[in-house]
Amino acid sequence: MDVYRGFVMTLMAAELLQFDRLHEAFPASAFWAFLAHHQSHVEWAGCSLHDLIQPSFSFLVGVALPYSVASRATLGHGFGKLFGRAVRRSLILILLGIFLRSTHSEQTRFTFEDTLTQIGLGYPFLFLLGYAKPRITWIAFGLILFAYWLAFVIYPAPGSTFDYTAVGVPPDWSEFYTGLMARFNKNSNLAWAFDTWFLNLFPREKPFLFNGGGYATLSFIPTLGTMILGLQAGRWLRSGISQREVLKRFLLAGAIGLASGILLHVLGICPVVKRIWTPAWVLFSGGWCFWLLALFYYVIDVKEKRAWAFPLVVVGMNSIAIYCLVHLIDSFIITSLYTHLGHGPFLIFGPSYEKLLIGAVTLGIFYLILRWMYRRNLFIRI
Template identity: 55%
Template structure:
C-alpha cells in the first residue's frame, strides 16, 4: 500500500528531468510498470496485495469461528465481501467517465472475483491447496496454448499495438502477445455484454478479466503461507519454510520464462508470473516475519503499520484524495515551496507533501480506531 500511495512522488518524472543520473533512472524504472515482459518493484504491488489476502484468511476464519459464527454465515460474508470488492473496483475505474465503465482488471475486482473460491479453499488441507494452485496454473497455460497464436498477417495496429513494438514475441511465446491472446478474445466477447459508449476492442495496457483465475493461484499461495504462520512451527522453522518456498517458486517462474515455455508477464498474469511474483511474496513475508516477530524489531515499521491497518482506506485515498490534496497544496502554498531544490525535484517534493497528508489522515484514523473493513 505504501508503494502504491508513493506513486504520487513521480520518481519517473524526476528521472526524465535528470537523464544523466543512474540513481534516478533506477528509482523511476522501479516505480513504473514494465511494458510487457519482466518485473519491476512496482509490478509486485498487486501480487503482494493479492497474496496477503490469502495470508490473512486462516486468521480471519479462526477468529470468526471462535466468536461462534457458523460456516454458512462465513460463506455469506465472503460472498458479500466479493461483491463489494467487485463493485468498488468498477466504481473507481469509472471515475471521470460519463457512465459506468464495466471493467474487471482492477486489483479489487480481480480479488473479488476469486475470493469465494479462496474462501472455500480456506477449509481444505494444505495438500488440496497445492493441488488447486497446480490445476489453476496448468489449466491457464493449456488454455492459452490451445487458443490460436496470431499469425504473420495479424493486424496489431487494430488492437492498439504498433507492429514494430519491441515486446512482440515470435514462435511458441506469441500465444502470450499483447491483445492477441485468449484473455483479449474473452474480453472482446464478455465486456461487450455490458452497456458501453462504443464496442470494446482492446485494453490499452493489455490487462484482462480472466487474469482473476491465475490471480486466485497467487491468493492461494498466500493462503498456504498464512497457514504456515498460523501453525505450531517454531519462528525459525516458519522463516526457513517461507524463504525456501520463495526461492523455489521464484526459480520455477524464472525457469519457465528462460526456457521460453511461458513468458513472465504481469499484465495477463501468466503462470510463470504467478510463480515468480509469488516467490518474491514468500521472501518478503519470511523476511518481515523474521525481523518483526522473530527479532522483535517492531518500532521501525510503525509508519507502515498505520497504512496496512487501513489498507482499503489507503487504496481509496490514492484514487479519490490524491488530486484534491495536491490541488489544495498548490492553491494555498503556491509552487515555490516545492522548487526549493530546483525544478526537476518539484514533483517529488509536491508528491511528498501529498503523501504526508494522506499518511496523517490514516494516522488520525488509527488513533481513533477507525478502520474501513469489508
C-alpha cells in the first residue's frame, strides 16, 4: 500500500519534469509525445496515467481505513472517539486543500474540487460505511452512483441557444455530446449549476461563472464511491483469505469495473469523465486502481521483491508531506537553484532539456527531504 501510494505521489511530483516542453521541442518524437500525454489530463472523456493519480489517492484512503480503525480499536478507542477523529481529519483536509489553493492568491480561494477537499468532504461518510456490513456497503456504493447519474440526467440539457463561450468552452469543441450524454457536457451540467450558486456564497474577487477545467464541488459524492471501492479492497486484505484469493478478487473487481465503465460510455448512458467524476469514471478508474493494487501486492507481498521499492516507500509514507512540498516550495527551490548555480548546469544538453534537468534536481531535493524525515521517523499524519 505504501509503495502504491509512493508511486502515485511520485507521478504527481513528476509534473516538474515538464515532458510537454520536450514534446513541443521534438514534435516528431513518439517517445516524448507518449510521456507528455500521460503527464497531462485528457480534455474531457477518456483517461491518461496522470488522470489516475487522484482516484488512486482516494482509493488508497479507503484501503487504509480498516487498518486505521483496527489499530485505534486495539488502543481502546470507542466509536464516538473514532468518529470525532474522522470529522476532525475531514475538516483538516478541507482547510488544507483551500489553503494550498490560496497560496498564490490575494485572498482565500474557496474551491472544493481538489484532491484533499474532495476526500475531506466524503471521509466522515466513508468512516460510517466502514462500520457497515459489506453487503450494506455495496448497496450504498450502487445507490451513490445511480443517484448521482440520475440527478445529472434529470437536470435539463443545454439548449441550442446556450452560450458556451460564456462558460469557457469553444462552440466548436470536439468533446460535446448529444442525447442523454449531453447532460454531462462541460460547464453546462448539474455540478456546474450547483457551483454557480454555492461558490458565490463565499467571498470572491469576482463572481464565479465557471471552472476552466470543468471541475466541480459535487464530485466529492462519486469520489466517495471510489473510496468505498478502496474500503472493500482493504477489507479483503485484512480478511485472512489466501494471497491467491486476494489477487483473484482484485483482478476480477478490476475487470468488472473497467468493462462496466467502458460499456456505459459506449452505450451512451454515461461518459467516462474524470473532471466531473461521472459514475462511469468511478467504475473505470476503480478498475485500474484494483489492478494497480494487485500489481503492487503481487510484487511486494506475494513475491517479496521489496528492495527496489524503498524510494517509493519513503515517498508513500509521507504522502501529505510531499503533497505540501510540491505545492508550497517547488518554485522557491527552482529559483534558488538558478540564483546560486545559474542556468549553465541545466543547459548541458541544450535549452530543450533545461526544464527536465532542473525539474529532476528539484525532485531529488524533495526526495532527500523525505528520506531525512523517514530516517528520523518523522511522518505527517492527519
